[in-house]
Amino acid sequence: MPRQKSERFIVPIGPQHPALKEPGHFEFTVEGEVVTNATARLGFVHRGMEKGAESRTWTQDLYLMERVCGICSHVHSMAFVLGVEKLANVQAPPRAQAIRELVAELERIHSHILWLGVAAHEGGFDTLFMFSWRDRETVMDLLETISGNRVNYSANVLGGVKVDINERQKDELLRGMDFLEERTRHYLKVVTEDDTFLGRTRNIGVMTFEEATRLGAIGPTGRASGLLRDVRMDSPYAGYPDFPIQIVTAKAGDLEARFVVRIKELFESYRLVREIVEKIPSGDLTTKIPRRIPEGETVSRVEAPRGELFYYIKSNGTDRPERVKVRTPSLCNCASVLTTAIGHKLADMPMILAGIDPCFSCNDRMVVLNGPAGQSLWDWEKLRQYGIEYYKK
Amino acid sequence: MNVTFPPLIALLLFPGGLFLLASGLVFEYVDRKFIARYQNRIGPRWFQPLADLVKLLAKEEVIPAGTIKGLFIALPIAALAAALTAGLNVPLFGFRPVFSYPGDLIGTLYLLSLMTLCIGLAGANTENRFSIVGATRALTQLFSYEAPFLLALLGPAIALGTWNIGEINQAAGMNLWFILSQPIGFLAALIGLMGKLELPPFDAPEAETEIVAGALTEYSGRGFALFRIGRDVELVIGLTLIASFYLGGFSSPLDFLWKTAVLLLITAALQSLFARLRIDQTVGLWWRVGAILLLVQMLVIIVGSSLAPFVSRLFGG
Amino acid sequence: MPIGSMLGDIVKSFFKKPVTEKYPFVKTAAPENLRGKLVWNPENCSGCQLCIKDCPANAIELITIDKVNKRFVMRYNLDKCTYCAQCVVSCRFHCLEMSDDQWELAATHKEPFEVYYGREEDIKFLLEKAALGAPEEACPEA
Numbered sequence: 001m002p003r004q005k006s007e008r009f010i011v012p013i014g015p016q017h018p019a020l021k022e023p024g025h026f027e028f029t030v031e032g033e034v035v036t037n038a039t040a041r042l043g044f045v046h047r048g049m050e051k052g053a054e055s056r057t058w059t060q061d062l063y064l065m066e067r068v069c070g071i072c073s074h075v076h077s078m079a080f081v082l083g084v085e086k087l088a089n090v091q092a093p094p095r096a097q098a099i100r101e102l103v104a105e106l107e108r109i110h111s112h113i114l115w116l117g118v119a120a121h122e123g124g125f126d127t128l129f130m131f132s133w134r135d136r137e138t139v140m141d142l143l144e145t146i147s148g149n150r151v152n153y154s155a156n157v158l159g160g161v162k163v164d165i166n167e168r169q170k171d172e173l174l175r176g177m178d179f180l181e182e183r184t185r186h187y188l189k190v191v192t193e194d195d196t197f198l199g200r201t202r203n204i205g206v207m208t209f210e211e212a213t214r215l216g217a218i219g220p221t222g223r224a225s226g227l228l229r230d231v232r233m234d235s236p237y238a239g240y241p242d243f244p245i246q247i248v249t250a251k252a253g254d255l256e257a258r259f260v261v262r263i264k265e266l267f268e269s270y271r272l273v274r275e276i277v278e279k280i281p282s283g284d285l286t287t288k289i290p291r292r293i294p295e296g297e298t299v300s301r302v303e304a305p306r307g308e309l310f311y312y313i314k315s316n317g318t319d320r321p322e323r324v325k326v327r328t329p330s331l332c333n334c335a336s337v338l339t340t341a342i343g344h345k346l347a348d349m350p351m352i353l354a355g356i357d358p359c360f361s362c363n364d365r366m367v368v369l370n371g372p373a374g375q376s377l378w379d380w381e382k383l384r385q386y387g388i389e390y391y392k393k
Numbered sequence: 394m395n396v397t398f399p400p401l402i403a404l405l406l407f408p409g410g411l412f413l414l415a416s417g418l419v420f421e422y423v424d425r426k427f428i429a430r431y432q433n434r435i436g437p438r439w440f441q442p443l444a445d446l447v448k449l450l451a452k453e454e455v456i457p458a459g460t461i462k463g464l465f466i467a468l469p470i471a472a473l474a475a476a477l478t479a480g481l482n483v484p485l486f487g488f489r490p491v492f493s494y495p496g497d498l499i500g501t502l503y504l505l506s507l508m509t510l511c512i513g514l515a516g517a518n519t520e521n522r523f524s525i526v527g528a529t530r531a532l533t534q535l536f537s538y539e540a541p542f543l544l545a546l547l548g549p550a551i552a553l554g555t556w557n558i559g560e561i562n563q564a565a566g567m568n569l570w571f572i573l574s575q576p577i578g579f580l581a582a583l584i585g586l587m588g589k590l591e592l593p594p595f596d597a598p599e600a601e602t603e604i605v606a607g608a609l610t611e612y613s614g615r616g617f618a619l620f621r622i623g624r625d626v627e628l629v630i631g632l633t634l635i636a637s638f639y640l641g642g643f644s645s646p647l648d649f650l651w652k653t654a655v656l657l658l659i660t661a662a663l664q665s666l667f668a669r670l671r672i673d674q675t676v677g678l679w680w681r682v683g684a685i686l687l688l689v690q691m692l693v694i695i696v697g698s699s700l701a702p703f704v705s706r707l708f709g710g
Numbered sequence: 711m712p713i714g715s716m717l718g719d720i721v722k723s724f725f726k727k728p729v730t731e732k733y734p735f736v737k738t739a740a741p742e743n744l745r746g747k748l749v750w751n752p753e754n755c756s757g758c759q760l761c762i763k764d765c766p767a768n769a770i771e772l773i774t775i776d777k778v779n780k781r782f783v784m785r786y787n788l789d790k791c792t793y794c795a796q797c798v799v800s801c802r803f804h805c806l807e808m809s810d811d812q813w814e815l816a817a818t819h820k821e822p823f824e825v826y827y828g829r830e831e832d833i834k835f836l837l838e839k840a841a842l843g844a845p846e847e848a849c850p851e852a
Contacts, residue, residue, distance in 0.1 A: 011522050011604075019602040030526075033672065056766065063766035063794045122602045124593055124669020127716050130432035134729055141741075148745035148808070154794040162799050163743070186719075195712040196594065196667040199674055286799075346526065347671040350602040433723035435730040662721075666714040 011346060015044050019122060019350040022360035026337075026353065030346050038341040040334055045361050053324040058084055058293055059158060061321060066152050068326060069362050071114065074100075074107045075304040077156045080324070082237055083300030083313040084158055090289050094242070094281040096160040101239030102276045103147065103155045103163075104302075105269045109180065110139045111305035112220075112262045112269075115357045116187060119259070122350040123200045128190060135183045142176045145169055160286030170277045177270045184266050191259045201255035205340040205352040208253055215335045219307020221356045222333075224261045225253035231303040238302075243275055255355050262357075292319050304329050306357050328362030398491065408485040409477060416486075417625030418442040420657065424628070427661035442625070446618055454614035459520040468515045469612070469619035475507035476626040483633045484562045487643035496556045501634070502543055508627055509535045509589065512598075512620065516608025527607025530672045531598035534588060537679040538595075542585030544687040548578035549638045552694050558637070565642035572639045577690045579639040581683055586631040587660055588675070590624055594667035595675055632656050745793045746813035750784045750827040754803035757782055761797035761806060770797065775832045783828035783836055788815055 008029050015023035023044035029037035049068060053061045066077040078100055085092060092100070113136040120128035140150050147153035147163050155163050165173070191197060207217065212225035222229055231237070232245045248264040250257035297314040307329030314323040333356040341352050404410055421442045429436025456465055481492040482501045490497075509531055516528025549571045550556050553564045565571060572579045588595040591607075599607030606612075609620055636643065636652040643649045670678065731738065740746065748770070757780060762770055769790035775781040798806045817823065826833045 009522065011526065018605055033526075057763070059764045059796060059800075060766035063792060063796065066794075120668070124596065124600060124602070125667070126593070127432050127665040127720060128668075130434060131716070131719055131723075134433055137729075144744065145741040146743075148741070148743045148795065148810075149793065152792070152794070154745070154796070157796065157799050162795060190715045193712050194668070194715040196670065196714075198712075200668050200671070345671055345673065347597060347600065347603055347669075427724075430724050430728065431720040433726060433729050435728040435732075662717075665720055666716060 013349065013353070019353065020358075020360070022358075024358065024360040026349075028341065028346060028349055033345045033347065035341050035344055035346060035349065038338045040338055042331075042334065042360065050324050050326060053321055055320065057319045058291070058321065061324065062156060062158060063152075063154065065324070065326070066154065069304075069328065069359055070151055071111050071359060072107060072304045072306065072309075073152045074103050074155060075302050075309055076326075077154070078104060078238065079300050079302045079309050079311040080313070081156045081158060082302065083298050083311050084293060085289065086298045086300065087293050087296050087313065087315050088158075088289050089294070090159055090287055092160045092238075093284045093287060094239075095164075095283045096285050097239040098242065098276050098280050099161045099163065099165065099239075099285075100156065101243060102165070102273060102280075103143070103153055103161075104238070105272045105276075106139055106143050106146075107153070108305045109266055109269045109273075110136055110143065111357075112266050113139065113180075113184075115262060115305075115354075116191075116259070119255075119351060119354045120197075122354040123197065125197055128187070128197075131183075132187060135180060138176050138180055142173055145172060157286060159289035160284070162285070164285060165277070165280070173273060173277050177273055181267065181270050184263060184270075188260070188263045191263065192256065198256065200348070200351060201259060204255045204344060204348050205355055206252070206254045207336055207340050211339065212253065212336070215339060216332050217307075217336045217356075218332045219304070219329050219357075220258060220261045220265060221307065221336060223247070223249045224257035226251050229308070231301050231308050235301065237300075239276065242281075243272055243279075245272060255351055258355050292317060293321075297323075306330055306359060307332060326362075328359065330356070330359045330362050334358065398488075400491075404481070404491075408488055409480050409491060413477060413480045413485065413626055413629065414622060417622055417629050418446065420629050420632070420653075421625045423654070423657055424661055424664075427658060428665050431661060431665040446622060449613075449618035449621070450615055452614040454616055455611075457519055457521070457611050460518050460611070464514065464518050466616065468511045468518070469616040469623070472508045472511035473619045473623040473626070475504045475511070476623045476630065479504035479630050480626060483558055483630055484637050484643060485629070485633055485649075487646045487649040490559045490562075493557060493559045498546065498550055498556045498558050498561070501558060501630075502546065505589065505627060505630065506535065506539060508623055512608045515612065515616075515620075516610075519611040521611050523604040523606070523610045524608050526604050527598050527610065530604075531591070531608050533672055534591070534595065534598055534675055537676040538585045538588035538683075541581050541679050541683040541687050542589065544684070544691055545578045545581035545585055546634065546638060548575045548687075548690060548694055551691070552698055554698075558634070562637040562642040565638060565640075566644065570639065570641040575639070575690060575694070577686050579635070581687055582635045582639065583656065583660060584663070584683075586628075586635060587663060588679075589631065590628055592660065593664045594670050596669055597672045597675060600669060629653075632660075740810050740813055742810055744810040744813060745795050745808040746811070747788065747809050747815060747825075748786055748791060748797065749807055749809050749812075750786065751805050751807075752782060752784070752828055753805070755780065755782055755805045756803060758802070760800045760802070764796050764800045766794060766796065767792045773836060775828075775835070781829065781832055783826055783832050786825045786827065787823060788825060789820070789823040 011028045011030055012025065013028065014020045014025045025041040025044070027039045028035045049064060053064055056064060062077055062080055065080040066073045068076045113132050117129040117132040117136070120132065143153060144150045146165055146169055147155045155161050207225045209226045212222050212227050217225060217227065218229060226249055228247060228249060230245070230247050232240050233247050236244065245268055248261050248268060250261050293315040295315055295317040297312070300311040300313065302309050309329055310327040312323070312325040313321055316322040337353055337356060341349060344352065398407065422437065422439055426436040456462055479501045482490050482497045484490050513528045513532040513535070516524040516531065549561055549565060553561055555561060591598050599609065609617060612620060632653045636656055640652045643652060757772060757774065757777070759772055762772060767790045769787045771785045773783045773785060775783060793808065795808050798808060
């Protein structure tokens with residue numbers, strides 16, 4: 001009997017899998033332990049938020065958009081608020097802008113430390129996971145003291161912010177930053193010096209500068225490959241013109257570089273928080289903003305902890321938006337996983353996946369239709385025809 | 394302590410059987426608690442392993458389609474039985490081994506390996522992809538640590554000239570402790586035990602974030618409970634072996650308690666210090682570093698023990 | 711030593727008290743501007759219903775008892791509330807605030823989540839009317 005060509009052995013990860021606490025589906029074709037092909041399917045958590053935004057008022061949408069992502073809630077509301085303010089031709093007062101930046105940087109700290117823990121856990125280094133999350137509580141507490149909530153800070157309102165910081169909170173912020181800086185220095189040492197951990201990160205998941213450009217990688221993932229791309233620097237928003245950042249990049253493009261970039265960004269955030277606390281401008285927190293936003297459309301970009309967050313907002317002059325389109329950073333980085341995964345061991349997959357800091361709940365807008373003849377992509381004409389056929393029955 | 398128990402009691406109640414199972418749970422609890430404290434957490438309460446076990450035993454066992462049913466049910470039983478049988482050959486709780494024969498060291502080690510074999514078979518028995526990958530890894534790992542682990546335990550045996558666990562236990566306390574004279578062997582034995590039990594950082598065969606639960610992914614309810622308790626029992630036996638070989642043996646239950654506790658403290662620290670090794674890294678570590686070091690040590694022991702009379706005459710004279 | 715660089719941490723934490731909070735047994739106070747349960751003070755309320763318009767979760771309702779004398783009852787659905795504090799910002803007369811000492815808001819059944827604020831006799835009147843099955847007076851659009 002002639003030997004049959006060996007069947008492809010596909011290891012699925014997700015939509016329910018301990019490596020991913022969020023639903024995303026990845027299929028890795030393996031030969032032995034080596035991955036030869038990877039595909040992804042996203043869109044398990046479609047919540048219809050963009051559509052939902054059209055039937056709510058501008059104010060209500062602010063809180064809806066805040067709930068697109070549980071980790072970077074503030075940047076979502078900030079992107080929305082900045083876009084709406086641009087449409088209404090309103091500028092929030094400088095103190096409000098500074099507080100927006102302050103909360104955004106605190107959120108970045110919490111998100112990066114969270115990622116550090118998750119990535120360590122994917123690599124089976126639970127002690128680093130536990131310790132980094134223990135220290136993350138410091139910044140969570142700070143966010144809670146400032147805004148009144150641990151996750152959905154709701155610091156923004158249209159035309160300003162609703163939280164202020166007083167002297168006591170400033171003290172707490174400075175103390176928190178000191179503690180975190182010391183701990184982060186230690187973690188930087190651990191991830192760049194510990195041999196067992198380096199064995200899991202060095203030269204794993206390498207994405208060269210060219211690849212990163214081609215795949216459109218953004219955020220820390222792109223910066224780890226040497227991409228000089230950061231919205232905070234390219235087109236500063238909110239308080240960033242007054243409190244500028246210094247961009248952090250690395251050359252190697254492997255997992256270690258992603259660790260190093262994110263951890264060095266933490267130091268940058270600590271510096272910014274300290275600077276804002278010391279030099280925060282005084283003044284009002286809000287300005288008046290009309291209930292009906294003038295007709296027009298705008299694009300608003302902010303740098304989320306995971307990369308560039310993009311909002312397109314269109315208004316038709318009523319108290320409700322006509323269209324809100326969100327493009328989250330994780331979506332841009334997903335392609336890089338599929339390319340970098342090939343050739344690595346199956347054991348590296350969770351770490352490569354976690355390396356882009358994926359946030360699947362943000363990826364709820366991708367739709368793949370499985371056609372009757374096995375095609376998976378339909379053009380508009382076919383789609384229309386299908387709709388007509390469907391309703392004829 | 395040289396107490397002889399009636400065979401039936403020794404087999405079912407003490408020191409084998411029920412008492413061994415209970416101490417397996419206690420050891421698991423202490424291990425988890427130590428790791429938790431190393432990570433600045435509180436850790437589980439004292440009855441948590443028992444509660445887990447009772448819960449699992451009470452649950453329905455789902456036998457997936459596409460498996461050999463008999464094998465699926467028999468494997469966990471065989472694994473636990475092997476572990477319990479191995480318990481009869483070692484000086485549990487400081488008492489003399491219940492059952493002893495010349496060369497029982499080798500027999501015990503093979504009984505201990507049966508567990509991994511059962512896990513590998515259990516994984517290969519199901520059609521689950523995670524199980525199959527897990528089974529492959531478990532068996533690969535078996536081949537990587539087994540020989541060095543054996544060499545590590547043979548060190549004291551060769552030095553003392555007996556391959557009987559009970560005799561080694563008695564003789565180990567009389568000389569210089571082997572942890573001092575054969576430190577490489579001690580480390581290899583301890584780390585080998587961690588590999589055997591698939592504890593982190595050698596938990597690639599059941600790496601949660603990669604392959605869910607490895608070979609045991611399809612196991613639930615009773616089968617899973619038996620595998621778990623089997624592993625706990627193996628932890629007790631493995632620690633007993635290492636403590637009796639390298640930490641000067643035991644003559645009383647108190648001896649047993651503090652020596653195994655110290656070993657647990659060390660293994661818990663090792664478990665929480667490292668990132669998980671990939672399976673290729675595990676194999677590389679054992680064969681490139683572990684085996685060679687152990688072979689060198691073995692050579693030194695053999696040469697040393699054959700030269701010992703000569704040397705002592707040289708210095709004693 | 712490039713191996714086990716967290717040794718210092720684990721040894722230190724072995725002798726340190728665990729940081730785990732024993733929450734239901736030991737309670738720590740919430741920060742003072744925590745956004746907990748909404749509290750309504752009817753004194754200054756003009757019945758403008760801005761809070762209701764802005765609420766993203768439709769968690770609050772204002773029921774008019776007597777419009778001329780500004781007697782309102784506020785029905786607040788705790789289980790719908792998202793604790794965003796937009797209503798607090800929207801209110802021009804500072805009638806609303808979010809309490810920081812009432813935040814353990816869990817229950818095994820639905821009733822405690824419906825909170826009424828207002829004068830006692832008004833609430834009683836409303837509840838009795840509801841018990842009789844009479845249709846509730848919908849609040850007119852402002």
